[in-house]
Amino acid sequence: MSIIVLFIMMLSQGENVELEFHDYYVSTTQVDYIKKKNILQITIRMFINDFEDVITKNNNLKLDPDSNSIEINKQLNQYIIEKFKILANQEPMILDFIGKEYKTDMLQVYYEVKLFEKIKSVSFENYILFDFFKNQQNIIHFKIDKFRKSFLLDVNNPKATLFLD
């Protein structure tokens, strides 16, 4: 198997002159391609308090424990599908919301994507939390069989494409 990676990347950090304890904003997204079912399993991990800034901006919802689970899930899903895109073979894919759970201080959100043909390329666009933290970095780990590739996306480079053949 030969895999060519087109990787668009440039590092940039915010202008915070001083940096202190936990002044870093990172989300991690694990994308596993499951060949047998021709689906992508997606796990998005972010700090609960980072996402709480999103959810409390316009209303008074509280996470972990949830003040209103149905409403939070609705808003979480709305936010993610607006900020996180997956394209397979250049076509935007539909993200199916599976659910979310809390692990210590992390929020884990699960999505599934059904693919309809053989996957030749996959693109990611990740704007999660860029609207709140100028230092936000979003990491994507992509896994297909034994092959792994990671991308570090930030506000200047929110997009990455991977060609598989």
Next chain:
Amino acid sequence: MKKFIYSISLIIFISFNTSAQEGVSSLPKPGHGNNNKFKQLYEEFSTPNRYRTASGAPGSDYYQQQVDYIMDIELDDKNTKLYGEETIIYKNNSPDQLDYLWIQLDQNIRKKDAPALEKNGGGADPLIPVEAFAAKYFDKPFDGGFNINWVKSNSGLPLKYTINNTMMRVDLPNPIESGESYSFKIKWWYKINNHVTNRARSGYEFFPTDGNRAYVIAQFFPRLAVYNDVEGWQNYQFWGNGEFALNFGNYEVNLTVPADHVVEATGDLKNPREVLTNEEFKRYKKAQNSFDKPVIIVNQEEVVEKESKFSEKKKTWKYIAKNVRDFAFASSRKFIWDMMAVKVGPRKVMAVSLYPKEGNPLWEKYSTIAVAQTLDTYSKYTFDYPYPKAVSVHAKNQGMEYPMICWNYGRPDEDGKYSDRVKFGMISVIIHEVGHNYFPMIVNSDERQWGWMDEGLDTFMQYLTEQEFGENFKEAINPLSKYPSRRGEPSKITPYMSGNQDNISAIMSNPENVFQLGPNAYAKPATALNILRETIMGRELFDHAFKTYSQRWMFKHPTPEDFFRTMEDASAVDLDWFWRGWFYSTDYVDIGVKGVKKYKISSKPGPEVDKILSAYGMTANDLAPDYVFMSPENGENNGEVDFNNSIPLKKYIDESFGDNSTEKNNLPKYFYEIEFEKPGGLVMPLIVEYSYKDGTKDRIKYPVQVWRKNDNSVRKVLATNKELIGVKVDPDMETADIDNSNNSWPKEKSSSDFEKFKAKIKG
């Protein structure tokens, strides 16, 4: 839905071709240097000398400079300005003559034209919140930084000085000879920044509802740079991430603030009677002997009363601090103040908290007990806390440490409610920042060069303290059974260590140049130490070595090598391989089991033996009669071996054990060859759990040295009298293995969080 246009700044083509064959050649591979993972660190380490010994202890000629300060400071709350006049007494304990002194002007990082503002790259933002856009392109930068009124000798003569960014050179009229002291004075002032909007370590928080400010003030006075045997003068400027390198000394500081402010600072308060009301003084005295619970000196009611009255009068709080490397203070009329006494070894230490009412009810409940727990646990593993107090001050959004005093986040909602996350975040940051008293305030490493030396060691100790806090304050963590530590456990570092190598730095990097300071300087070294303690050295050897390091370098300035060397010297465990892998490289752990072969005892040599024999021009007939032949079973027979297949072996057994059937029965009758693979670059002990058909399990820990002659794979033979049904590498996930899919034989389908969650919601 908005559309965005992306700028493609850099395109990297990476080609993977897993099917490529290595070229066939009759020539041997090219030669190579010593690239063994167990190679000693002679090339990385500097040669030991009389300042720093090969054992990792201070040498016979070890020296450090002493710098004492006498300061008068005034806080102008109305105009948010800070004024100071200081006398510096510099004692040159080095063997060298000094022609000039370098002084750190850290506040200069907030000058509007500071180079640090332009230290990062990054193009236009395709997406930016409106406030950030306005701040970036419309707002004028805050214009802070030191204004130096004058620098004078003790006799009043002006001294020539040159400012280079965040440092100032003072040229001396006469060199300071080795062993001599020199005293001089500096007068200065600066404009105080808002630390919340500036995300800074020092400054004020403004409370719009009552118009008050809470000040947490640090890096606020011109401080001598360190001169020592490894750097000469510390000449690495303050760029923001690399923190501080500071001298020990004694401080006498008079802090003049509005009369209705409550102050906490590094050092002993010398005039409580002058600055406290009678009632406050009574409570203050009572607290000195309250060992069971904190005593509130200034309560919330009294604070609310003061908040609307802005006193025009001033008061001066006088502090004396001995043998500290810095001085910081907090001041506000909004501060509630509580404290209790803690017994640390033979001494009494005050655990103190200072917080605006916005921190309640969380702060009065947990801050002071978290301080007390920190003193207790850290003292047990290092040395008895030597200072008279430890203060935790509530500041919004930040955690930052100074001698005897630190700033900590953790604020409830406006209605006073808080989640578990806010609570544990607050307790954790208090433990972390109070813990910094040990590293680097007392074990005084150079933070400007090595962030991990204090952050990593402190985060490691924080983990131990959090776990003890959970045991001691069960009601505080209810309904959890153990404290939810964010860092320290091996499984928590694997996402970072398995990340894109282009964005990971070795721990041995300057804090300015790492991509992610959190995992790099805090979590990874803390996890590495935890693994050393639990898995590699064991608690007894580790704890003794760690304590030895702490005590050797207490009130001294260690380097990374002093730590590495001491840990080995005090434990007789060679750890060069561990430092090389975990601290000097970005390698990761991935160890797995590749396959299992069962062996039988055969009457005739198998094809493998024939092959060996033919290489020597021999046949089986040339062999002496006392060989045992083993050959792979190929899976058809899972039963025990038949000793009768080998005449010499049967003879040996009969002669050795005769009619003793118990001993005969206990002989191993199953022989397996297990092949382990190591796709990861790091070597680690090989921890294996063998499971048998009868339901029992054995755990074998093969030493890390098993990898020294083959870095990729290793085979081991297991001789047992039970049938093997499973092999699992690193069953307790204690080595930070990044990929568990190859850890089991037969292959276990490892389910991801995703699959577990999906199964759960289905179920």
